[in-house]
Amino acid sequence: MLFVSLFRAVAGRPLAARVPLACLLALLLATPAQARQTVPSPIEGWDEVIFNERTRYRQDADAECVRAEARNSASGLVREVRAEASVTPWLRWAWQAEAPLQPGQEAAERSRAGDDFVTRVYVVHEGRFFWQTRAINYVWSREHPVGSHWANPFTRNAVMVVVQSGDEGLGTWHEFERNVVEDFRRYHDLDIEEIAAVAVMTDADNTRGEASACYRLPSLHASPHL
Template identity: 30%
Template sequence: MVVWLACASGVLGDTPLLAPVAGAVADAPPPAPWAVVLLPNQTKPQSRFVSAVVDGHAVLRISADNSYATLVHPLPHGSPQGHTLAWRWRVDQPLPKANLREKSGDDTAVKVCALFDEPLDKVPVGERLWLKAASTLAGADTPAATICYVWDAHLPAGTVLPSPFTRRVRYLVLHSEDVPLATWVSERRNLDADFLQLFGDEAKVVPPLVAVMLGADADNTHGHSVAYVSDLVLER
């Protein structure tokens, strides 16, 4: 499930579109405008996002322990098409009980997500009601289309499927058991092409990108996971 945080971030001149996701001080939270976002009225434990040093490089350590949280970086409203998202990541401790096809198993050791402001007239009527309810609970608009790149313990790379909670979130599995644990992998994704692949059944034009989000959750499978992300860059 995605819950949106209402805030703004400006981009001037050659300023990077994303602030660094990790700082130089170990165990420190990510620098602003990165912000942790929880479920409305959340009482369950929070997943943790802290800076760490691995192999001499500043990276973000993401850990979940029967917990939920996301880390969101907002973008200026109406950020145009033509984005590429690049990053490095690795999983040190996966979630063996995860099953993204079922609500009871909808957990990820790490996900990197792109949130789009898809026009509501492109969204099926029934799902507009879900968006309205989610926005009311969050106290802010919930983006209508979210792509989450995930590292799953079982599903083969290339698997595409909707979240079992809402089709407003769709998963693209990039890695599974094909990569050994604690192994860095570099990614580079054309967000326009991926949006049209995952949401092309609804919209033929890529809507504005409004945020980038990281996450890890283990609240459904009651597990524990550890992953790392670094060198997260959004290019136009």
């Protein structure tokens, strides 16, 4: 599906493209392509894109959330939304983590070797041409303060934005909402008309570590709630 290819292009991971997208993907990626897989996820309405082994996602009925457990793995849940940005510009979600990401090897978050996060939420805009696809990753950083942002180390088509930082808030739920129209303008200098997809990912493959979290999955809304 196109929206899965969009997520692959902006998730900040090397991947194998389906012909005839291979040439376009080569423009987006800074590393050689490797085989990847898209599979149905255990969460209804969401697909799973596997970059490097599977992060385990499951519905936690007691906590009313989707639990993610990564062990030297990286896969994400993605959902096509095709929403008119001016009508539903507000992205809302919540997450909780009991412990920070436990890296098996230390590396700076802004580097490829350190590009793992206990929680990520993506919002994806599809450009007219495939290489114009852009994304914003809202992340829980282990190094940088809230408000920090930088280009993803694998592709400059995605910007990392820190919305939570450090060990503060472990063990409790945190709700977020962002006006993605304003954020695409701020971080990509881009006025968007449509939101193509949203996604989440807990990953620990680059640092060869472990991470776990629970998500109340992202959704789009017409107005702010918090």
